[in-house]
Amino acid sequence: MPIPQSAPLADRTLLRDDVYQKLRDAIVDGTFEPGEQLKDASLAEWLGVSRTPVREALLRLGSSGLVVTQPGRSTTVSAIDSRMLQEARDVVASMHELAVRETVGKLSDAELERMRTANRRFEKALAEGNATEALQADDELHAVPVKASRNRALQSVLDTFGPVVRRAELLRFRSDDGAESLRMHERLIELSEAGDVEGAMRVAFDTWHSLPDAAGSE
The missing domain is CATH 1.10.10.10 (Winged helix-like DNA-binding domain superfamily/Winged helix DNA-binding domain)
Structure with a gap:
């Protein structure tokens, strides 16, 4: 044999x-x-x-x-390079927009609840000033539609360029700039539950595209 x-x-x-x-x-x-x-x-x-x-x-x-x-x-x-961050941010925003387009209206109650649970953890982490925990909760929330899409090409792109954006996100969550992300998470969940594909797509894209081109600046 x-x-x-x-x-x-x-x-x-x-x-x-x-x-x-x-x-x-x-x-x-x-x-x-x-x-x-x-x-x-x-x-x-x-x-x-x-x-x-x-x-x-x-x-x-x-x-x-x-x-x-x-x-x-x-x-x-590497240092957090402004040009590299901008390019990665734009790609990541588009991939999350695509994931939402493919899944809103199809997400199960359990998947929506995972998003809510992650957002509650995100809110708690922000209140406690725990940026690392906030970043992990943020990842878990956005991972729900990504995984639900079952789009391996989409996931591969995010695996490559997502970490570049996450470095800048962590710096953002270490500042006082997490409240807007919390609000956008809540809106994304609300629109996803309502089956509003176009609305959820806009929020998903804006959530990531709102990240500054250079860490620590607007």
């Missing part, structure tokens, strides 16, 4: 994705700061893995603009 190939390949894929997600999140939440050098050996030791999945993760992070790699020299966390 030939040696099965499927299980090891799946395991390696899961490992690569897990390493990528942990490094991505560490950049988004500021654990690794802009300009900080990332050494694959140190990262591998920190995560308890070999260098190979770390190197693969750094390549993926480079494609989304979260790190900058100079061949043969070093990999560093």
Whole structure:
């Protein structure tokens, strides 16, 4: 009997994705700061893995603009670049608009309740000044229509460019600028429940497009 190939390949894929997600999140939440050098050996030791999945993760992070790699020299966390943020923001806004268009009127009661629950967590996190928790709750809310769309191309685009926007969102939630996001979340849920596709699409797009081109400015 030939040696099965499927299980090891799946395991390696899961490992690569897990390493990528942990490094991505560490950049988004500021654990690794802009300009900080990332050494694959140190990262591998920190995560308890070999260098190979770390190197693969750094390549993926480079494609989304979260790190900058100079061949043969070093990999560093990128600064939040105004032009890159604007481009990523516009793409992310369009993808969420598309997800809403494909799902409003089809979301189940359970999915709408997940959005409400996430928004309550978002409100609580803002009140407590917990920007990281607010960002996680914001992600959970917007993930509902994205997942419900079952559009793999859409999800792939968001996986690539979403983290660039999330870095700026975190800075926003650390300021006093979360109240408008809360209001727009509430409106999005209301329109989604009512089956108002066009209205929900506008709110979804505006929610993301309202993010400033440069972090910390309007």
